[in-house]
Amino acid sequence: MALEELQKEYPKGIAVVLSDSPKDKREGWLDIQNNDVVIIVGHPLCKKIETSRIALQYHYARVVASILVHHISTQKSMTIQESTELQTEILTKVKDKLWL
Amino acid sequence: MSQTEWQEADMEFDHLHALENFVDIYDNQAEMVVYESISNSIDAGAKNIEIKTGTDSGDYSVSFLDDGPGMDKSQFSDYQVCSRSTKDKKFGLGFAGIGSKLYVGKNHGAKIITETFNGQEQLACAFYVKDGKIKTCQRKPMHKFTRPGTFYEVILSQNDHYYIEDNLKDILVDTFNHAMLDGLKITINNNKIKPWNPPATEKRTGTVYLRSIKLRYHFYLFKDDFPQHWKNLNYQIMGKTISKKKLEFINELKAEYHQKIYVSVDALPLKSYLKTDKSSFSRGFHEYHHVVNKEIYSIAKQLGLLSNSTPNKLINNVLTKAFAELFNDPKYAWLNPHTLFSRRTGGGGHSGGHSGGHGGCSGVKRPRTLRGFAVVLSDSPKDKREGWLEIQNNAVAINVGHPIHIQFETVTTTLQYHYARVIVSILVLHGSEQKSMTLKEAIELQTEILTKVKDKLWL
Numbered sequence: 001m002a003l004e005e006l007q008k009e010y011p012k013g014i015a016v017v018l019s020d021s022p023k024d025k026r027e028g029w030l031d032i033q034n035n036d037v038v039i040i041v042g043h044p045l046c047k048k049i050e051t052s053r054i055a056l057q058y059h060y061a062r063v064v065a066s067i068l069v070h071h072i073s074t075q076k077s078m079t080i081q082e083s084t085e086l087q088t089e090i091l092t093k094v095k096d097k098l099w100l
Numbered sequence: 101m102s103q104t105e106w107q108e109a110d111m112e113f114d115h116l117h118a119l120e121n122f123v124d125i126y127d128n129q130a131e132m133v134v135y136e137s138i139s140n141s142i143d144a145g146a147k148n149i150e151i152k153t154g155t156d157s158g159d160y161s162v163s164f165l166d167d168g169p170g171m172d173k174s175q176f177s178d179y180q181v182c183s184r185s186t187k188d189k190k191f192g193l194g195f196a197g198i199g200s201k202l203y204v205g206k207n208h209g210a211k212i213i214t215e216t217f218n219g220q221e222q223l224a225c226a227f228y229v230k231d232g233k234i235k236t237c238q239r240k241p242m243h244k245f246t247r248p249g250t251f252y253e254v255i256l257s258q259n260d261h262y263y264i265e266d267n268l269k270d271i272l273v274d275t276f277n278h279a280m281l282d283g284l285k286i287t288i289n290n291n292k293i294k295p296w297n298p299p300a301t302e303k304r305t306g307t308v309y310l311r312s313i314k315l316r317y318h319f320y321l322f323k324d325d326f327p328q329h330w331k332n333l334n335y336q337i338m339g340k341t342i343s344k345k346k347l348e349f350i351n352e353l354k355a356e357y358h359q360k361i362y363v364s365v366d367a368l369p370l371k372s373y374l375k376t377d378k379s380s381f382s383r384g385f386h387e388y389h390h391v392v393n394k395e396i397y398s399i400a401k402q403l404g405l406l407s408n409s410t411p412n413k414l415i416n417n418v419l420t421k422a423f424a425e426l427f428n429d430p431k432y433a434w435l436n437p438h439t440l441f442s443r444r445t446g447g448g449g450h451s452g453g454h455s456g457g458h459g460g461c462s463g464v465k466r467p468r469t470l471r472g473f474a475v476v477l478s479d480s481p482k483d484k485r486e487g488w489l490e491i492q493n494n495a496v497a498i499n500v501g502h503p504i505h506i507q508f509e510t511v512t513t514t515l516q517y518h519y520a521r522v523i524v525s526i527l528v529l530h531g532s533e534q535k536s537m538t539l540k541e542a543i544e545l546q547t548e549i550l551t552k553v554k555d556k557l558w559l
Contacts, residue, residue: 027547045547048554055514062521066543073539080532080542084525088486088504095507 016064028063030071037064061098065090108111115234117183126202130260133269135340138279139378142338144168144217144250144342148285153172153265160261162268170248179214180236190308190315201227203254204234204266211255217245240361256359267291273331278364279339279441295501300362301321301335302403308395308429317365317392319399325359333392335367335381342367342374346479346500348393353400356405359404414476417492422556423473423527424547432490435531436547437473439492473517487522497525513558520557524549 015036022042029038039060040046049055065087073083126132141149146166153162170180182201205211208229213226223241240339243251256264264271268288272280273296280286280295287293301322306316311348331344349540370388373381474495481501491499498519499505508514524546532542 017277019286025544025547029249034540045554049296049513049517052511052513054508055517058508058514070539070543072443074178080529080537080539083539083542084529086482087525088502092503095504 011058014068016060028067030067037067039063057098061091061094062087065094116205116229116232119182119202119234119491121207123202126379127385128263129203129206129258130263131267132272133162133254133256133260134264134268136202136273137254138276139340140252141166141168141250142276142279142284142340146249147253147283149287150290151286151288153261153289154461155261155267160256160258161253162256162261162392163251165243165249165251167247170245170250171216171223172218173221173223176216176223176225180227182222182234201234203256204229207257207260209255210257212257213239213253214261215239215241215243215245215248215251215418217241217243217248219248233421275341276339278334278336278341282339283400284339286351288299298326304399306395308388308391310391311370315367315369315388315392316363317363317395319396320362321357321403321405322363323360323362328359330359330442332361333363333389335365335389337366337374340377342379345386345389347396348390348477348479349397349406350398350500351477352397352406354405355402361396361400363392365392372487377380410554418516418557419475419523421474422553423476423523426553427554429552432549432552434534435527437491437496437527437530475523485528489526496526498522516557520553521546524553 011042015034017031017036017038018041019038021040024040024043024074026040027045028038028040028100031038041050046058046059049059069083070084072078072086078086079099101406112185115251123129123132126135138149143165144166146168148167150165151162152165155161157270167527201212204212204227211226213224213225214226215222219528222241222243222245224241224243225236226239227234227236229235245251259353270289276284277295280293281297285292300322302319302448305317306319307316307492322434332350333345334341335343347353347361350385355399367381370385373385375382397406425436432544476490476492476493476495476497477500478497479501480499482500483502485499485500486504487496487498489495501510504513508518527541527549530559531537531545537545
């Protein structure tokens, strides 16, 4: 259900942009004005795995899923368990499109 | 009936709707037709089964002719009553009294024709749906039997017919390979199906015991890899594969043996754990699965098939150590599953003062050595969760059968990241049950923990 709402809200999808903001504690955020999901490539977690292409892609996917789920939760009340399940659902859905 | 109740009547039962619901137990209704028919023939003691697919007189059909003993009048009469069966429900492989009628429940244009010959008389009937009800009617026998047996024909939907035509051989080998190896002969349109029996470089036979149950197994080390969709452990009853499982210690094996170790377990002593669809086991089965894994682990060790520095073992050690250190920090100690466990059970050897070293007594301060948790792997492909907390075992279980895990299991760094992410997500989820937090706070806490343990983790 929540996934369908996301599709309705972003029928053309979202853009992912990278930002080097090493002092920001977040791994990423949603830039609503530009319809962008921003991933902080200066975050220590991202820096740690950036040499592994597959791990990095997994990291990007996880961050995007987490940001989207958080965004949905601001519009529709959900428990932490539901948010965890939704993140897993999103990652499972996109996994075949992602990993090279 | 008490004085406040009136109008007692037998509760009506919507048979058709019940059958429709039963069909949903199976993943695929075309495969269900094959499973149920072959299972019933095996239950009847058949040694030969002839399968024919066709489109005679415009109908799409599949038929099964076995050489079982056939049914007498009384058995055939019982056969036509839904849910009535002479079979011991726990023993037979078919869904007793139901399985043979299921297909018409979901496909109202379908028809099931059964003819049986017990050496003395030949009987025939048909099942179909008419006016929203399941009908059974007697028929003039048409099939020419040369020996006792039962003929079972299903008029299928077009899609199911083509699915069966395209996949029948694979369905039979996947599920009834052991029955065929044990002597069951199956033909499809007069062509004999060969069971899968690849050459092995090592074969062993043994028995494992748990609570007076003995499970006999055959261990094979194949020369070549087995097909991708097969798994190492095959639990079968009377030759029908009930459950396929990956070895629990698969990542501790040298990579070249991942698809060469094959174990067939005769699971007949576990028949009481069979679920209704006879295609899986209920919860208690896992203890036996674990014992089998331990036995195969020792064989793999003897044969030198284990890797000295397996990613899985290394990941597990690194993970448990990293999180044990994290829990020594008072800020995160409350997330320790062991703390949750102690709280729920009223404490144990490690209870008291877990919440940050403020535990009250005067005198010498003893260092707090909090226990961490174990990471256990569970192959549960049907479970949608990536992992869960096993409070009783003080363990975090990671679902290695989850599609996301399967995607990464070959890349050590990503696998470790995945494990860490799943563990952190489980810890935070359970932490949120102890201490109220918003979703934003939960996400931030997850990032914070991952950042904290990252330097201990990635190899």
